[in-house]
Every structure is written in structure tokens, then in C-alpha cells.
Amino acid sequence: MALTLQVHSQRQVTVLVCKGTIVFGLESDCLRAKVKELLCQKNSSDSPVADPAAAPCASFVLDLSQVQYIDSGGLGALVAVLTSARAAGGDLRLTGMNERVSRVLKTTRLDRVFRTHSSVELAVNAFHARATVQK
Amino acid sequence: MSSAPASQAPSRVLIVEDEPSMRTLLHKILAGAGFAVDEASDGMEGLERLTRHDFDVVLLDVWMPRMNGLEVLSELHRRGSNQRVILMTADHAPETLLRAVREQASLYISKPFSSEELLGTVRKVLACPVQPAIEVLSAKPDWVQLLVPCQPEVVDRIQSFLMGLDADLPLQIRESLGHAFHELLLNAIEWGGKFDPNLKVHVACLRTKRMILYRIADPGAGFRFDSLKHAAINNPEEGSIEHLKVREEKGLRPGGFGILMTRFMVDELLYNEKQNEVIFIKYLD
Numbered sequence: 458m459a460l461t462l463q464v465h466s467q468r469q470v471t472v473l474v475c476k477g478t479i480v481f482g483l484e485s486d487c488l489r490a491k492v493k494e495l496l497c498q499k500n501s502s503d504s505p506v507a508d509p510a511a512a513p514c515a516s517f518v519l520d521l522s523q524v525q526y527i528d529s530g531g532l533g534a535l536v537a538v539l540t541s542a543r544a545a546g547g548d549l550r551l552t553g554m555n556e557r558v559s560r561v562l563k564t565t566r567l568d569r570v571f572r573t574h575s576s577v578e579l580a581v582n583a584f585h586a587r588a589t590v591q592k
Numbered sequence: 593m594s595s596a597p598a599s600q601a602p603s604r605v606l607i608v609e610d611e612p613s614m615r616t617l618l619h620k621i622l623a624g625a626g627f628a629v630d631e632a633s634d635g636m637e638g639l640e641r642l643t644r645h646d647f648d649v650v651l652l653d654v655w656m657p658r659m660n661g662l663e664v665l666s667e668l669h670r671r672g673s674n675q676r677v678i679l680m681t682a683d684h685a686p687e688t689l690l691r692a693v694r695e696q697a698s699l700y701i702s703k704p705f706s707s708e709e710l711l712g713t714v715r716k717v718l719a720c721p722v723q724p725a726i727e728v729l730s731a732k733p734d735w736v737q738l739l740v741p742c743q744p745e746v747v748d749r750i751q752s753f754l755m756g757l758d759a760d761l762p763l764q765i766r767e768s769l770g771h772a773f774h775e776l777l778l779n780a781i782e783w784g785g786k787f788d789p790n791l792k793v794h795v796a797c798l799r800t801k802r803m804i805l806y807r808i809a810d811p812g813a814g815f816r817f818d819s820l821k822h823a824a825i826n827n828p829e830e831g832s833i834e835h836l837k838v839r840e841e842k843g844l845r846p847g848g849f850g851i852l853m854t855r856f857m858v859d860e861l862l863y864n865e866k867q868n869e870v871i872f873i874k875y876l877d
Contacts, residue, residue, distance in 0.1 A: 459712045477712060481778060481847065482744060483719060529775055529853060533846025536833055557767065564856040565824060565849045566832035 460484035462491050470516045470581045471495055476523040481530025488531075492517065492538045496545050515547025518580040522553025527561055539571065548572070550580040602628045603648040603718055608638030608664065609680070610656040618651060621707045622714070635659030639667060642675065649698070649717050654681040654688060662688065665695035676717050680705075684759035686733030693738070693753045694728040700752045702759070720745040724789060733757065736797045740777075742785025742811070747777050754797055758804065761876070768857040769804060769874050775850035776808050776870055784810025784868055803859075805873045814866030824852045 460477040473491065478484055499515055517538065521527075527535070539549040552574045554562065562568045574580035605627045609615045615631050622629045630645070632638035636659040638652065654661040661679060668675050679692050682703040692700060698717045701709065724746050730737035736754065740746045755770045777795065785791040794809040820826050822838045835848050855861055860873035 459715050476708075480774075485846075526771070528771070529778075529850035530845065530847045532849045533836070533839075536836055537846040560856075561853060565852055566827075567849075570832050 460487050462487065464491070464495065466514070467518075467577065467581050468585065469514050470518055470584050471514050472518045472520060472577055472581070474520040474523070478526045478528075479524060479531030479534060480526070480528040485530045485534035488534050489537055489541075492541055496541060499545065515542050515545035516584045517542050517547065517549045518574075518577055518584075519549065519551050520553050520577050521551055521558055522555075524553075524558060525555070527558055532561070532565060532567060536567070536570065548584070550574055550583060552577050552580045602626050603714075604628045604630070604646065605714065606630050606632065606638065606641055606645075606647040606650045608632045608635060608650060608656070608661065609653040610634050611653070614653075618710070621710060625711050627714070635661060635664040639664055642668070642673075648676065649714055650675060650677045651714070652677050652679055652697075654679060654683055662691050662695065665692060665697055669695045674723055676720075676723055678713055678717055684756055686757050689753050689756045690728070690731035690733065690736065693726060693750075694731055696723065696725060697753075698723055699749055700756055702756065716748060724749075726750065727792075730796075734799045736795075738795045739792045740781075740795055741789045742781045742787055742791045742793060743789050744778065744781060744787065747774060747781065750777065750795065757797070757799075761804075765874060765876070769806070772854045772857040772872055772874075773806055773808075775854050776806075776872065779850050780808050780810035780812075780870075783815070784812030786812075802877050803873050803875045805871060807869065807871045809869040812868050814864075814868035816867065820851075823848045823850075825855075 460475060460479055463474040465472050475488070479488060496515060542549045550572045554573065562571065572583070574583060605622050607615055607618050607629065609618065610633055615633070619629050619631060630641060630647070632641050634656045638650070639659065642650065652661040652664060665677060668677070676698045679697045679700045680703055681688065684702070689700065699713055701713050724741045724743045726746065727739040729739055736757070738750065740750060751770055751774055754773065755766060758766050758769060777793065780793045781787065785793055791811045793811070796807040798805045817825065822835050822842060822844055824832070824835050827834045836846060839846065839848055854872065858872040859875045862871045863869065
């Protein structure tokens with residue numbers, strides 16, 4: 458099943474709702490390209506004239522609640538997104554994984570790499586809690 | 593990932609289905625997604641439409657009056673047609689699925705299916721402009737042997753048919769087998785076959801009462817586990833993504849988790865000495 462992505466912003470955090478499978482090929486490429494595009498938008502809106510409230514953010518939440526499966530190539534894409542987000546001064550958090558996806562993260566020991574949350578709200582809150590601590 | 597950009601002509605889909613309510617429903621879903629849709633009520637009418645008009649993909653039911661879907665596939669194959677065909681059926685009989693592979697069906701979708709599954713399958717087939725030919729060496733339900741070109745598009749295609757053969761197994765076993773097969777066939781096609789469509793991978797699936805065994809043999813020179821620094825299997829305990837640095841240095845796409853994932857999905861995973869052949873087994877008792 459192909460991957461479709463819906464993007465919205467929630468309290469200055471970019472939420473990507475993924476639907477389908479994240480696998481080698483078009484699906485992985487689609488996810489990486491979308492994040493790259495969002496980061497480019499962020500960079501171009503970093504100028505002083507831009508409206509800061511409308512600016513995309515390098516803090517991402519991937520809502521995986523409608524993702525049936527992630528293969529090896531898809532895991533690679535997730536790590537690439539994490540790396541890009543961190544390089545841009547942000548981070549990536551995952552939420553809504555089904556049992557199959559959680560098992561894949563555990564067997565590949567990527568559960569130690571990604572921060573995971575049980576809901577989008579908690580993931581967004583975690584970004585804000587972190588920002589507060591950093592202040 | 594929509595059906596077609598607004599500036600392009602919509603992809604043409606022919607529905608060949610004898611059940612009027614099913615035909616209407618499929619038409620509505622596909623037209624709603626921007627496809628140009630035509631219908632035929634049985635295989636004979638479908639074949640007539642295909643003779644007179646061009647379609648990007650055909651959605652073909654199996655059991656229909658006058659001429660069934662498998663006969664339509666045979667006739668298209670006999671004519672040397674490269675028509676992309678998605679077979680829709682609730683019939684999981686191995687003979688049906690294996691004949692569909694032999695007659696070069698593009699993909700198989702199991703009835704009942706959701707509108708999302710339908711659209712995802714149609715788009716997947718449309719994304720592959722030239723359908724790679726699969727050679728069937730043995731089509732016995734307990735001994736399937738295929739020769740497949742080293743093209744990434746064949747992975748989903750073969751997986752859809754072979755997993756259909758396991759429809760009677762518990763979901764978790766089917767999923768484990770499907771995912772392991774997906775990872776190892778993709779490895780064989782990418783690393784052994786370098787995505788060269790002129791090279792072939794041998795795939796065999798043997799089924800007994802107590803186990804399912806897959807063998808995948810690629811045309812490459814093989815490898816050594818200790819040289820796979822770009823694979824997660826060689827990561828140190830404390831570093832889950834160490835191999836990705838190596839992949840980046842080598843200009844490889846992100847990934848490299850396949851063998852590590854497969855180890856946890858199957859009961860046995862064996863490589864030959866050169867390591868260009870792999871066998872994996874799932875026990876059923």
C-alpha cells in the first residue's frame with residue numbers, strides 16, 4: 458500500500474500523519490522529500506520579514522497510527538529524517554506505532570534511538586517541556 | 593502520490609467484473625480518485641474492450657460467466673500483450689494464484705478489500721511502466737519455483753502471490769514470512785543482481801505439513817558477514833545506527849536493517865558458503 462502524508466502544525470511542531478506503508482522505494486523517498494521540503498520552507502522563512510507564527514519548524518512528530526508496516530528501507534528513511542531534523546536544530550518524535558512497527562523498532566534496537574510517545578499531544582508537549590527546560 | 597497530476601490525462605482503468613453492484617462500487621471509487629473508468633461485465637466483453645481500446649490497467653475478476661479472468665489472462669499472454677492486470681478474487685486456491693503468476697498478472701488483491709487498498713494497488717501497478725516477466729519453473733502448490741529479473745518492482749508482485757498461497761496460515765506467521773521474504777528478495781535483487789533486469793534471481797518456496805521453506809539464490813559473487821560494515825547486523829551492542837555512517841560514506845541509500853530484522857522473523861536462516869544463496873524456514877507446529 459502506498460504512503461500518503463498529511464502535514465499540519467500543532468503549537469509550532471510539525472505533525473506528519475503517515476498512512477500506508479513506509480518501505481523501500483517511492484514510499485521512503487516520498488517521506489524524505491516531504492521533510493526536506495518542509496526544512497527548506499523553514500530556512501526560507503527564517504528571514505526577518507517572515508511571520509514567525511506561520512513558519513514551519515524543525516521539530517517533527519510522525520504519527521504512525523495508520524502505518525501498517527515499515528521495512529528496512531523505511532527504517533533508514535526514518536533515521537534520515539531524524540538526522541535532518543537534528544541538523545536543523547530540531548528533533549523527531551514518533552507516536553501511534555502498532556505492535557508490528559514497535560516490534561521492528563525493538564528488534565533493530567532503534568527503540569533506543571527514537572523518542573516515542575503514546576499520542577501526538579504527548580509528543581508535542583514533550584517538545585515544549587524540553588524548550589522550557591532549555592530556557 | 594496521487595493518480596496523476598492535474599495537467600496529465602487521467603490513467604485509464606478497465607473493470608472486468610460480473611457482479612453489477614461490485615462494478616458500480618469500483619467505478620465510483622476509481623472515478624472519485626481521478627481515473628478514467630470503463631466497465632465490462634465478463635471476460636469476453638473485457639477482451640473485446642481491450643482489443644479496441646488502450647487501458648493503463650485492468651481490474652480483473654476471476655470467476656465470471658462466458659470467459660473467466662484466468663482465460664482472459666491466458667489470451668492476453670498468448671497475444672504477447674504487456675497489459676498490466678490486477679486480479680481480484682476471494683479464491684485463494686493455489687492453482688488459481690499460480691496460474692495468475694504464470695500468465696503474468698501484475699498484482700493480486702484479495703476480496704474483500706478497502707478503497708484504500710484498491711487505490712494503493714492500482715497506483716503501485718501504474719508506477720511501474722514496464723512489467724517485468726516472471727518465469728514459472730514449477731507451479732505445484734507445495735513446490736513453487738520462479739525465475740525473476742533483478743528489478744525492485746517484482747518484489748511486491750511475487751510477495752502478493754506467494755503470501756496468497758499461505759492464506760490458510762495464522763496472520764502472524766504469514767506476516768513474518770512475508771516480511772522476511774520481502775527483505776531477502778530485495779537484498780538479492782539489489783546487492784546480488786545490482787538491479788540489472790537481465791540478471792535473474794531463483795526463488796523457491798517449499799511447503800510441508802510442518803514447515804515452509806524459502807530459498808533465494810542471487811547471481812552475485814556473495815559476501816562475507818564480517819565485511820558488511822554497512823549492515824545493522826554488525827553494529828556494536830551500544831550503537832544501533834553505526835552502520836548508517838558507513839552507508840553515507842559509501843553513498844548508499846539509508847537502510848541496512850534487513851538481515852537483522854529477518855533473524856527475528858524466521859526460525860532458521862542459513863546462507864551457503866559464498867553467501868549468494870539463502871534459505872529461511874518457518875515451522876508450523
